[in-house]
Amino acid sequence: MNPATPPSPPLKKAAALTKKDFVSDQQVRWCPGCGDYAILNSMQHVFAELGVPKEDVVVISGIGCAARFPYYIDSYGFHTIHGRAPALATGVKVANPKLSVWVVGGDGDMLSIGGNHLLHALRRNVDIKILCFDNRIYGLTKGQTSPTSEYGKRTGTTPLGSVDRPVNPISIALAAEATFVARTADVFNTHLREVMLAAAAHKGSAFIQILQNCVIFNDGAFKDVTERGHREENAVYLEHQKPLVYGKDDEKVIRMDGFKPVAAAAGDADALVHDETDSALAYMLSRMGGDGLPTPMGIFRRQEHPTLESAMERQIRAARESEGEPDLMALLHSGDTWEVKQ
Amino acid sequence: MQITGTQFTNTAALFGNDLATFPDYPAEIRAPAGTLPGVSGFQVQFSSADIYTPGDEPDVLVAMNPAALKVNLHTLPKNAIVIADADAFDRRNLQKAGYPKDVNPLEDGSLDGYRLFAVPLTSRTETALSPFEALSVREKRRCKNFYALGMAYWLFSRSFDNTAGWLEKKFKKRPEIAQANITAMKAGYAFCDASEEFQVQYDVAPAPTEPGQYRSIQGNQALAYGLVAASHQAGVPLFYGSYPITPASSVLETLARLKRFGVKTFQAEDEIAAVTSAIGAAFAGAIAATGSSGPGIALKGEALGLALMVELPLVVVNVQRAGPSTGMPTKTEQSDLMQAMYGRNGEAPVPILAPQSPSDCFAIGFEAVRIATKYMVPVFILSDGFIANGAEPWRLPESLEDLSEVSVSYREGNGTLEPYSRDEETLARPWVKPGTPGLEHRIGGLEKQNLTGNVSYDPANHRLMTELREKKVQRVASEIPDLEVHGAPEGDLLLVAWGSTYGACRQAVSAAVANGLKVGHVHLRHLNPFPANLPEVMARFKRVACVEINSGQLATLLRAKYLVDVHVLGKVEGQPFAVREVLTHIQELAS
Secondary structure, three states: OOOOOOOOOOOOOOOOOOHHHHEOOOOOOOOOOOOHHHHHHHHHHHHHHOOOOHHHEEEEEOOOOHHHHHHHEOOEEEEOOOOOHHHHHHHHHHHOOOOEEEEEEEHHHHHHHOHHHHHHHHHHOOOEEEEEEEOOOEOOOOOEOOOOOOOOOOEOOEOOOOOOOOOOHHHHHHHOOOOEEEEEEOOOHHHHHHHHHHHHHOOOOEEEEEEOOOOOOOOOOOHHHHOOOOHHHHEEEEOOOOEOEEOOOOOEEEEEEOOEEEEEEOOOOOEOEOOOOOHHHHHHHHOOOEOOEOEEEEEEEEOOOOOHHHHHHHHHHHHHHHHOOOOHHHHHOOOOEEEEOO | OHHHHHHHHHHHHHHOOEEEEEEEOOOOOOOOOOOOOOOOEEEEEEEOOOOOOOOOOOOEEEEOOHHHHHHHHHHOOOOOEEEEEHHHOOHHHHHHOOOOOOOOOOOOOOOOOOEEEEEOHHHHHHHHOOOOOOOOHHHHHOOHHHHHHHHHHHHOOOOOHHHHHHHHHHOOOOHHHHHHHHHHHHHHHHHHHHOOOOOOOOOOOOOOOOOEEEEEEEHHHHHHHHHHHHHHHHOOOEEEEEOOOOOOHHHHHHHHOOHHHOOEEEEOOOHHHHHHHHHHHHHOOOEEEEEEOHHHHHHHHHHHHHHHHOOOOEEEEEEEOEOOOOOEOOOOOOOOHHHHHHOOOOOOOOOEEOOOOOOHHHHHHHHHHHHHHHHOOEEEEEEEHHHHHOEEEEEOOOOHHHOOOOOOOOOOOOOOOOOEOOOOOOOOOOOOOOOOOOOOOEEEOOOEOOEOOOEOOOHHHHHHHHHHHHHHHHHHHHHOOOOOOEEOOOEEEEEEEEHHHHHHHHHHHHHHHHOOOOEEEEEEOEEEOOOOOHHHHHHOEEEEEEEEOOOOHHHHHHHHHHOOOEEEEEOOOOOOOOHHHHHHHHHHHHO
16 A cells, blocks of 8 residues: 655745644543544644644634544634534634634534535635544434434434435535545544645645544444555555555556446556546545445545635735725715705 | 615705605515515605604605505505506506406595596606617616606606716616616606696705715615724724625625725625624634624524624624514514524623614614724624615714724733733733734633633633623623703603614604603613613603514513513514604603
């Protein structure tokens, strides 16, 4: 396997920061063994490597286990209300485009109660980075079915099995026109950091699904794709303009049989080559995994579009150019006015 | 009809009349023409004296079809002028308006008590426009409203120059449409001039008002200008997050056109995103506002609790409409006072302001920003559909110095920060923008430990913080000017009112006092906290009554807070109070 991602544009270096600069004085209160610890550790490294001053980093969350994240990062943070973090973060970024804005939430927060805000933050291409910690369960409320839980899953609220079909977060993000869509996992230390740095370098909204293990209520949900001994066969790493290679000895590739991906031996002349700018390919890959084919990890799509906040600033500049600088008294006295004399 | 009404209003305003308007239209965009629910009306009162309402009983009704006549006839006093488009009173329209078969009110004598002018407006307009060969019959017929406007201009001796200029500007790209409408208007004017039917012509002299520059302004527009003015004076850009909803949308539309002032408008995906994006903007240091009407405010409730928990400044505009649920979107009501006061989980107090007239929306919008940023608190503005769409003359500020001061400061500088330390006078916590080096901190909706802002479940701390949040709101009272009583300074009856009932109360009390009754009126622009002298003023009268477009919400608050026996003069019909209605109540209670 080769978990490297395509080279990102070089980042501007600020005063050298280290992971320690982003460790807050708050005691971390996740369950022992929770996948969130690994993500927190990786993210503290990532923030130090962003090349932006510490005070420009803002972490915004909704409600849930993952949403405690801002308390543990020593920068500006906002623990908001259930599902609304992408909308609130949009306001932060639009009001001050200079900030590096990160949104953290779980599958329930982002895909259930906050599903609408996720769609619209992505389609607007506001330059915020949305990290969806997906553990396929409600953790903080003690183990109920979530929008990514498997069909038939037995939980406290679904004693006879869930009758709701799960959603595919990557397909949703692609359909919402997200310009950066990626998947990684809590235990993929290096891969996670590389995906995050690529997301940070991307100008526009980024959606990253992080497969995350809930050790209490859904232990082992992703072990097929994350644990050594399984992942070699069950995960494939996406690299721009490179074939999709996987297997213990990199002995397999994917090729297309009509519109269907199938496994083939390495060296196949028709091996599928990844292209981050191809939306149709990205969607096909978002549906791949299971049924004997590996689950793709890495960047599904990366495209350039103007960001929401830059478009807003541009309109303000254009208005000033065509209508002149703001003159409050002229505004109030506009339209038909008349004078009443003594 | 709304355009025609607005043109008449502007012309009257330019002439110097005092005026007040009441657009009353259906929620449907193209409601079936000719039906009773499809009637779109525009009521205007203009005068040579001070007036405060669009009037109770129109002296002139222009009815473009039988439905318009049927819906409005009951409001007319006897001997009122009725101008009706005789062409529109055909069998089909009469049937649509629900008149029995073979009954035509223009012909059956049922309008004998009125001065009826049944004029074939449609065909006369068509005839007048016969030289306009390029226009279709349909396009010609559309000009009939301006024919009627021309008649109204003749009747009240008004020049049509201003409207002609407006048409030329409006239809710059289609000058033939502008000219057709102007021709129709002149034809209507000329018809009255030549016709012997019209024996009367009125002269309404300019109203004696305070000297200065004036313009006519609608409530929502004034509110938008107030927010922009406060942002401009504070030197901090405005962010307005909103979701389209009647009757609040025009605040968003007005602000969207003011980008040169650095205004960022955000049409959110829903009401919740509208308010949370504004909270995010406030966190980032912007002057932030959101606006909606009752159903949207209900959706914003949880986020408003967040805003006051994290103690960030936010202006929340509720342009009220008749509820509950979807209710009557285009009809006015003041029934969201309790929602503003208590409509959140937990003990969640916020200051509440209410403009009393369209032009007052400017001052209230400005004041809301001032209070929100000074006290670090979300502030409610309760406007309503009547104020939002109504227009009145506004005496313009002469210079920026006429505006009050809004000063915004952010905590800066290295060192330690206690995010929940407080200003001694206002109890406001410091406003610290992300991007400020050395002051990194976290906020959120969980209960805060006093001073540190850390999450706290400590019982004594929760009590302390609950009290602090309430005290902070009450501190605003120290800046509210004392109430001044209009009418009798003491006596038998005090009317306590708020919002759009201002005009009806003021005129009714003036009339009652002129008739020798000992009646006073105070109008609350601050509903939380109340002005400090309110209990003392109430104590000067034998009886107190609240006039409000609801079933007694302010009355309930006054009873609970001051243990006074308050009478309720309520109305829940989706319509504003008429002066006569208030006067009738006064006579019952004060004698």
